[in-house]
Amino acid sequence: MTYPDAPGPGAGAAPRILVIQGHPRAGSLSDALADAYRAGAERAGATVRNLVLRDLHFDRDVTAAHITAQMQEPDLVAAREAMLWAQHLVFVWPTWWAGPPALAKAFLDRVLLPGFAFEETWETMSGFRGLLGPRTAELLTTMDTPAPVYRFVYGRPGHNALARATLGFCGVAPTRIASFGPVNSSTAAQRAHWLAQVEADAAELRGLCIGPAHRLGRIVAPWLQALRLQFYPMTWAAYAVGALLAGGPEAMSTWRFWLGYLVLFLLETATVFVNELVDAPSDRINRHFGPFSGGSRVLVSGRLTVPALRRGAWLCGTGAVVAAAGLCAAAPAPLPLALALAALAVLAIGYTLPPVKLSWRGLGELDVAVTHSIGVMLPGFLLFGGGWADPAPWWLALPLGLSILPAIILSGLPDRPADAAAGKRTLAVLLGPAGATGLAMIALALSAVLPGLFLWSDLALGLYDPVAVPVLLHGLWLLWLLARRLRSGRLDGRMNGLMGLALAYILWFTLSPLLLLW
Structure with a gap:
């Protein structure tokens, strides 16, 4: 009743x-x-x-x-x-x-x-x-x-x-x-x-x-839910590492740094809103969603409408373009920065936006790994005078991107039945649960050993040296958990605990350079 x-x-x-x-x-x-x-x-x-x-x-x-x-x-x-x-x-x-x-x-x-x-x-x-x-x-x-x-x-x-x-x-x-x-x-x-x-x-x-505060809360709460703010610190940290690498600690106190992050924030927001709109067919039938997968649920639950979310995406996208134009005008080398931001925008929005729809073609996981590592680190580096040819940000971004890849692959496992039914071809759908988990373990192993290999070279400027051992131990722990899950065959359904550990693993590759450069 x-x-x-x-x-x-x-x-x-x-x-x-x-x-x-x-x-x-x-x-x-x-x-x-x-x-x-x-x-x-x-x-x-x-x-x-x-x-x-x-x-x-x-x-x-x-x-x-x-x-x-x-x-x-x-x-x-x-x-x-x-x-x-x-x-x-x-x-x-x-x-x-x-x-x-x-x-x-x-x-x-x-x-x-x-x-x-x-x-x-x-x-x-x-x-x-x-x-x-x-x-x-x-x-x-x-x-x-x-x-x-x-x-x-x-x-x-x-x-x-x-x-x-x-x-x-x-x-x-x-x-x-x-x-x-x-x-x-x-x-x-x-x-x-x-x-x-x-x-x-x-x-x-x-x-x-x-009261006005409660009325405002009713309006704001669905938008905050749609933003999925749990993923934004990763973008900020990688961007900050690039800025500090080129501009030193003083970079953090400049208006250019924060205008640059505003560009990235608005771009990420527009991307999240577009994802919510395009992934709605999968989200509506997804019963294994969680805080790290399955979207924000604002459309499914009716807390926001399609027109409202579409307007939000357009507004944030337009704001990102305007802010990027101002940022490039104030940059030491406007053209390289503009090209980096344009490439980032194409990869970010193209994650789900037609006709690119990378996440629907088996390329979404790689896209996220690239955009959240070198994709945001390079604009910060270029903004403060760094150059495309400088190898430092690329080497720093390599283990970071590899550490992101397992988390984003694993996030697709709970969504796999709904994604397959909706025609979304993620790696979990294309490779199956076991194949996707195996690929996540390979990326995890590579990311775990790279900081140790960097101890014998100056490629990463020593910025991963203090965490080489903790990274290896954390990586081995995750590998053991994944191997145990693989043996048990329990590869579908929610895995919030494992996802939390995988996301925490990424922090080693941002916090260590961030603290050493700041």
Whole structure:
């Protein structure tokens, strides 16, 4: 059974508010707060219903093997209908032992069921989607713990659990929280002041008002998800190594350095957005996605539309071109830098953009390895006076590119069934899981031994010497893990842990030169 969102009130319609009283004893301060809230909200024209949990008849324990198999008592069915009717939920109860009373917790355990409050889905990164939005909520709670102690010593566990892990998980946001206490030392005048404050806030319908910060967050959050910012530090580090190699530590403090990175950032952003658009057929059927594979899911989940993402790609691409023009005008040698940036743009955007679509033709993994090593290192090097013929950035980029290759190959393994069904010919699709893993192991082995070989030459300027042994050990560890996985035949499905180790391995090849040159 599916449950619809609470319909909007419409022009001039009264807001619908459900006050849920969770104190197990009648006549408490919590009851007085609930009465004060109801009086203020009704004065503002809202339609208010009460749900007094101590008057409901339901089994407070989850006794079935699965919560959905347990019978829903009539009072709980009525409570769910009331929650669906409401646009704003107001919870009123004391904070005992840093959380809600057992009665309130039991009610939440029994009423917030799958299919009503949330559902499992393969469309989102979390694997779940809340079903109770777009509603707002409010918690009015009394406590004896001093507010600073509850916030800074205990970390507000009850507040966070309700607002984030419970209501937020179910799609209810934002949740406004008002605490009153310490109650045990309060005077009659203080309690009267609290009641007047609650009534006045309710009369202004403050809890229903979504502030500018939350509205902005709703707009910005999908775009931040689409950016996939976890991959950007790698680009910055390789670019910074190239700039430091040619310009020294002073390069980092110049406006040219940061304008150059703006070009790369906008180009990477445009690339990510284009990837999201072109890879949508594969992403829609991909059930093995994770933080490192399967796209950002903003199109699949509907958080962004195709036109919006297309506009974002055009805007970022245009911004990159404009910024690159200004950068080249200020460079010591404009033409080499312009050529390097143009080549990078073709390779980056061509990763998925038709008609090139390198990632759909078995060349995407090599493309990523090149663009994220020499592809971004060379522009930084040229920007500060370096030359194309200088071998230093090329030798530095070689092991870096080889270290990137295993990670990008492995990221294609979870996506392989969906990519194959969509016609995307990644190396995992072309070579099969075993062949792709073998190729990743070859690239990993080469990258692991190169820093050791550089110890006997000056090709890398000694910038990998301090990490030659750690790189070898890390590489051998990854090779052992891959060999074990290869023997087990478990080459499909999510591999977030292994991907995390593979991405961490890349850091050796950027942090060591970066720290030595800076």
